[in-house]
Amino acid sequence: MSRRNKTRKVLIGLAAAALAGGAFAVSTGMSSAGESCAGLDTALQNNLTFIADQKANPDALSDARIANRQAVVDLINQRRATAGCTGDVVAQPPAVAQPPAVAQPPAVAQPPAVAQPPAVAQPPAATKPATQAPAEEEQAGEKGDVVCKGSTVTLSGEAGAPAASSGTFPIGTTLRVTNLDNNKSITVKVATPSGSCVLLNDAAFEQVRESGKFLIRRAVIERVG
Template sequence: MRPRRSYRRPGTGFSGRNRKIMIGAVVAALAGGALAVGTGMSNASTTCDGLDRSLQETLDFMADQRAHPNAQTDAVLANRQAVVDLINLQRRQAGCTGEVAAPATTAPTTTPATTAPTATATATAAPTTSATSSAAGNGDASGTGAGEVVCKGSTVTLSGEAGEPFASSGTFPLGTVLKVTNLDNGKSITVTVQTTSGSCVLLNNAAFEEVREPGKFLIRRAVIERVG
């Protein structure tokens, strides 16, 4: 009596058990790839949100400058256009596809001579502003105790400007010293306002790098304090 031979389908080279192992490996690889793609899309979305916001704020500020020109408008617009070009480059590199448009331009406005008394009235109101600042100085629990908490609820992103750490602002005059704290990682930086923008505060590249979380271009939970 001849011994029974095991039968294997010609050309396959795999037993039933080996085929199951191979199928399981393929499924695992596909699942891992899907997870990697999903994570990458999430990070890209966060990056694009911050870049889009920074671009929109810069475009809004430029439109306001054109509508209300002054002696420094040309220089400010040239500076902001360089920032726009840099942000657009970063958006292309990050694969951002959202549409960010400049607001409709309006004719430049002129200030009539009869408004001079209004300017004087505003100047006399300064002591009231000063009193408010001193009262808010160290008593706000949401701050770090370094100074007056300002622009509550504002997010912070980068201006795209190079150089040593500094800030730009459309709220505070040049020379103002601000402390920005990222509550998500506890990092903070103290910077001087050196340029103008359309936001409470924007950090230039070097300053933003000191306090941001890796891969993020927007600080959503920030405390901004005026310290000088």
């Protein structure tokens, strides 16, 4: 093989490697530039804590939730490796169950009150037509298609303007997430892929979470666009 042909093959090989690296960055939506190890470590710990909690308190949907969240853990670990994060991240210990309250003795019965003379009857007030309370899945406002019933929502650890990531819906899909524990909701677009139905980035999760909590257990997820 001539030296010229050998040089040409080396250049072609380097070009192919660069093209493959660029394709990987596009397909994952990530790069090492701008990654925050603190944010990635927080997201990893939250997901590990969620998995540990599901294992400690399993129900009929725990296996599916654990599988989805493990996919998120794998993705975050890839990003931590790319960003050069070396911290040792472990799950937070599950909350210790509180002992049942001690039953109180029954209250002593009070003597019957002296009967009062009947009050003068007042004319009935005009009644207003009752309004039906909205169902839990419609409390977020304009009704959308409710999706991923029974799913919980946590944060992805990504920075930036309010947005979501999803392994169920394509990038550009508009989703509304409602926290039924405080009746707060937010409408965001899917910006990146993940292994869950929906994960909220830091800015979006901060608008709907309860103080001190990093998981929305009673969530309604709607596809609105």
